[in-house]
Amino acid sequence: MNIFLYLDHGTWVHRLDPRTKIISTLILFILCLCFNHPLYMAGVSLGILGIAVSARALPNFWRLRFVLILLVAFSSLMWPFFTQGPTPLWAWGPFRVSRESLLYGLAMGLRLASFVAAGLILLSTTRNEELTNGLLRMGIPYPVAFAFSTSLRLIPTFAGAGATIVEAQVCRGLDLESGGIFSRIGKFLPQAVPLFFYAIRHTNLLAMALEARGFSPEAKRTLYYEPRMRAVDYGVIGLLSIILVAVLYARLGMHLGTVFPGRL
Amino acid sequence: MSQAISIEDLTFTYRGGDFPALQNICSQVAESSFVVLMGHGGAGKSTLCSALNGLVPKFFRGQYQGRVLVRGQEVAHHKVSEMAGIIGMVFQDFEDQLFSTNVELEMAFGPENLRISRLEIERRVQHYLSFVGLEKLRRREPATLSGGQKQRLAIGSVLAMEPEILVMDEPTTDLDPRGRQEVLSAADRLREKKRTLLIVDHDPETAANADRVWLMRSGRMVAEGRPDKILVDGPTLHSCGVGVPPLVDLFCTMDWPGRPLTVEEAIALLQKHQRARRREYKPGQFVPADSRRPFILQADGLGYIYPRHRSEALRRIDLGIREGEFLALLGQNGSGKTTLAKHFNGLLQPTYGQMLLRGRPTRGYPHRELARLVGYVFQNPDHQIFCNTVYEEVAFGLKMLGEDAKKIEQRVSESLEVVGLEGYEQKVPFALTKGERQRVAVASVLAIQPQVLVLDEPTTGLDDRQQLAMMEMLKHLHERGHTIIIITHCMEVAEKYAERTVVMKDGGILLDGPTRAVFAEEERLATASLRPTSLLRLSNWLGTKALTVGQMVQELQVNHGS
Numbered sequence: 038m039n040i041f042l043y044l045d046h047g048t049w050v051h052r053l054d055p056r057t058k059i060i061s062t063l064i065l066f067i068l069c070l071c072f073n074h075p076l077y078m079a080g081v082s083l084g085i086l087g088i089a090v091s092a093r094a095l096p097n098f099w100r101l102r103f104v105l106i107l108l109v110a111f112s113s114l115m116w117p118f119f120t121q122g123p124t125p126l127w128a129w130g131p132f133r134v135s136r137e138s139l140l141y142g143l144a145m146g147l148r149l150a151s152f153v154a155a156g157l158i159l160l161s162t163t164r165n166e167e168l169t170n171g172l173l174r175m176g177i178p179y180p181v182a183f184a185f186s187t188s189l190r191l192i193p194t195f196a197g198a199g200a201t202i203v204e205a206q207v208c209r210g211l212d213l214e215s216g217g218i219f220s221r222i223g224k225f226l227p228q229a230v231p232l233f234f235y236a237i238r239h240t241n242l243l244a245m246a247l248e249a250r251g252f253s254p255e256a257k258r259t260l261y262y263e264p265r266m267r268a269v270d271y272g273v274i275g276l277l278s279i280i281l282v283a284v285l286y287a288r289l290g291m292h293l294g295t296v297f298p299g300r301l
Numbered sequence: 302m303s304q305a306i307s308i309e310d311l312t313f314t315y316r317g318g319d320f321p322a323l324q325n326i327c328s329q330v331a332e333s334s335f336v337v338l339m340g341h342g343g344a345g346k347s348t349l350c351s352a353l354n355g356l357v358p359k360f361f362r363g364q365y366q367g368r369v370l371v372r373g374q375e376v377a378h379h380k381v382s383e384m385a386g387i388i389g390m391v392f393q394d395f396e397d398q399l400f401s402t403n404v405e406l407e408m409a410f411g412p413e414n415l416r417i418s419r420l421e422i423e424r425r426v427q428h429y430l431s432f433v434g435l436e437k438l439r440r441r442e443p444a445t446l447s448g449g450q451k452q453r454l455a456i457g458s459v460l461a462m463e464p465e466i467l468v469m470d471e472p473t474t475d476l477d478p479r480g481r482q483e484v485l486s487a488a489d490r491l492r493e494k495k496r497t498l499l500i501v502d503h504d505p506e507t508a509a510n511a512d513r514v515w516l517m518r519s520g521r522m523v524a525e526g527r528p529d530k531i532l533v534d535g536p537t538l539h540s541c542g543v544g545v546p547p548l549v550d551l552f553c554t555m556d557w558p559g560r561p562l563t564v565e566e567a568i569a570l571l572q573k574h575q576r577a578r579r580r581e582y583k584p585g586q587f588v589p590a591d592s593r594r595p596f597i598l599q600a601d602g603l604g605y606i607y608p609r610h611r612s613e614a615l616r617r618i619d620l621g622i623r624e625g626e627f628l629a630l631l632g633q634n635g636s637g638k639t640t641l642a643k644h645f646n647g648l649l650q651p652t653y654g655q656m657l658l659r660g661r662p663t664r665g666y667p668h669r670e671l672a673r674l675v676g677y678v679f680q681n682p683d684h685q686i687f688c689n690t691v692y693e694e695v696a697f698g699l700k701m702l703g704e705d706a707k708k709i710e711q712r713v714s715e716s717l718e719v720v721g722l723e724g725y726e727q728k729v730p731f732a733l734t735k736g737e738r739q740r741v742a743v744a745s746v747l748a749i750q751p752q753v754l755v756l757d758e759p760t761t762g763l764d765d766r767q768q769l770a771m772m773e774m775l776k777h778l779h780e781r782g783h784t785i786i787i788i789t790h791c792m793e794v795a796e797k798y799a800e801r802t803v804v805m806k807d808g809g810i811l812l813d814g815p816t817r818a819v820f821a822e823e824e825r826l827a828t829a830s831l832r833p834t835s836l837l838r839l840s841n842w843l844g845t846k847a848l849t850v851g852q853m854v855q856e857l858q859v860n861h862g863s
Contacts, residue, residue, distance in 0.1 A: 041442060045403075164406070166401060166406050193444075194444075201679070202685065204679075205679045205685035207648070207668055207672075208646060208672060208676070208685075208746070209676075209697060209698035209746060210668070210669050210672035210698045210701035210749065211668075212668060213668075228687065230687040231683060231686060231687040234683065235683060235684075238683075239397055242394055243398070243400065244360075245356055247400065248380075248382050249354055249356065249381055249382075249390045249398075250385055250389075250411040251382045251385030251386060251415050252410070253382040256414070256416075257416065258414050258416055259412070259413045259418065259422060260413065260419075261405075261406060261409035261413055261422055261426075263419060
């Protein structure tokens with residue numbers, strides 16, 4: 038079972054310095070926050086999709102398609118009920134939906150999906166170790182950087198163990214096919230016990246194995262994949278910064294791209 | 302010769318432990334020598350290994366007396382990470398020590414910590430990858446490697462730190478015979494480089510190559526010496542839960558001169574003293590499994606393709622298993638054994654072809670019904686144990702199937718009796734030893750009284766004594782009419798217990814027949830990375846039908862008489 042998000046290709050995005058990718062992802066996050074008009078937001082989303090295509094990260098989008106679709110659908114459906122605009126479209130008792138709130142909901146859906154997409158590109162193109170090395174070179178203390186990358190690393194391991202555990206119980210007659218959603222969740226809960234023990238045992242052994250190979254969280258170490266900033270890295274950060282400034286000007290200076298000017 | 306390791310009157314009790322895990326150990330390992338450490342489960346072998354690089358007492362706390370010197374440095378006064386440059390350790394649970402996202406980085410991890418220059422790391426990664434034979438897999442994610450490859454990676458990643466002393470705790474438990482050979486030949490090459498080696502292993506053939514053998518029992522060092530002295534001492538070996546090498550056993554019982562540890566030695570001895578002659582093995586009267594019994598499981602042109610990697614794990618399998626058979630499923634790591642076994646109870650559904658259970662496709666059965674008919678014991682008992690008491694654990698399946706309280710009580714006590722755990726009802730399963738946990742896992746499946754019992758590697762990690770207890774229990778169940786299917790890497794287990802052996806290779810069936818006949822095909826077995834035990838190879842050379850020492854003695858005596 039492979040649940041790692043990293044895709045081993047050699048695209049230009051893969052070759053970027055991890056620092057560039059971390060900074061770029063942060064800029065993309067801010068870009069996502071700039072507009073609340075769905076058309077403008079769609080522009081940002083398309084840009085991110087374009088990067089994903091050239092980074093060959095689409096297989097991961099496909100794997101997480103349900104999450105992405107759910108985010109867009111859910112937020113497009115829910116937001117209209119919580120915001121009120123001047124052009125009413127439909128009303129039923131206390132529920133009102135306006136044209137503006139509908140558009141706003143759509144924009145929020147795109148925004149959430151774009152957030153996830155930007156993060157997904159980072160994880161699809163950057164190895165765990167590169168991410169750690171990048172964080173280190175950005176001045177993050179080693180224990181923090183290491184804790185961050187370890188937790189990312191352990192998720193798939195535990196998910197794999199969880200799958201085996203459920204299989205073992207199905208073999209003993211655990212019935213996960215019938216019953217409503219709540220009774221099914223109820224049947225899943227006891228499986229957390231062996232998973233919990235596994236997690237404790239695994240992390241304990243891992244800590245020993247790491248130390249037995251000379252690892253110590255405070256000490257300096259050689260970085261085998263030494264991150265190096267090249268011209269293209271500065272180019273990417275420069276370009277994204279220009280886009281960010283332009284977009285901020287469009288929003289704040291020209292008041293473009295909003296359905297509700299007062300909202301984020 | 303100077304000492305690489307010197308253990309001086311070491312006694313250690315784990316915090317909360319009632320008795321010492323190590324007691325008054327006094328031993329030395331000479332520079333560039335090779336030591337094999339043997340003993341029963343819980344004898345303190347792993348604890349002793351941990352004491353060499355400081356995990357005892359730095360990680361495992363407890364009462365620590367005595368000294369351990371590694372190249373003149375007192376271990377207890379250093380951090381584990383400081384010892385790492387001198388003494389490398391490959392853990393028993395090698396899967397847990399793989400951490401990086403690709404093979405190359407895994408190799409580089411240790412040297413990175415030692416702050417070796419990048420250029421030098423590059424050289425070492427290159428060098429040791431080819432040393433352990435993984436250079437083609439540099440970019441692979443460790444979790445996607447086969448068991449044998451993982452184990453070699455774990456060894457390589459420690460070698461890349463170029464420690465002068467290498468400790469390996471049961472480095473070959475999950476390997477097929479070829480994988481074992483690869484690991485052990487890597488060990489041989491290290492000896493040529495004058496490294497010091499200490500290996501924990503159960504196999505007498507490994508120990509036969511060592512300079513010295515250490516034998517432990519209940520925390521004490523019982524005997525040390527050259528392999529040809531230690532390995533022929535039946536009673537002492539037995540008392541330490543270590544099996545007497547079958548060839549030694551045979552030569553002893555037959556009263557033949559010499560105590561050989563390998564087949565080559567044995568043959569040379571036989572030829573020298575002209576005690577027995579080479580004969581062609583002729584498969585005797587072929588006795589097919591009782592063909593009146595109905596088929597319980599039938600694979601019919603079955604194939605399986607893993608949806609994610611789109612690789613064909615099983616191709617066109619035709620296999621019929623009759624009620625009441627005892628069958629061993631062999632094959633190298635990644636040959637499709639487990640994938641096939643998971644079809645037996647519907648955990649997997651064939652991509653093409655079908656799997657019939659009592660003549661009906663498994664697809665047509667509800668899960669509960671399958672659980673009643675086919676029990677499946679997973680390789681790692683800890684993946685299925687989750688209750689607070691042994692009783693609840695064993696009763697879980699019955700409750701799931703909706704049995705009434707009285708029946709549950711009766712079945713639980715029955716199955717605990719079968720696995721020899723009467724009186725354990727109120728114990729906490731997690732606090733039991735590995736062998737006992739494995740039996741709880743078997744009992745919990747047994748309680749459902751499935752007609753077919755599938756066990757994935759039932760003997761891994763068990764010492765000789767526990768292994769015997771487990772297999773005798775299965776034999777007993779078989780006699781009571783259950784169909785037993787075991788997946789195993791252990792040739793000895795298959796030889797001794799299975800009536801029928803199926804060998805898999807690359808997702809297909811290579812050999813299928815009565816166990817003795819299958820093990821006569823040494824060359825074809827070799828193509829599947831398998832090799833019969835030394836006893837069976839001798840049996841092939843002598844042309845006997847025997848599968849065990851007892852049978853061979855009987856047969857040879859009859860031949861002699863006639």
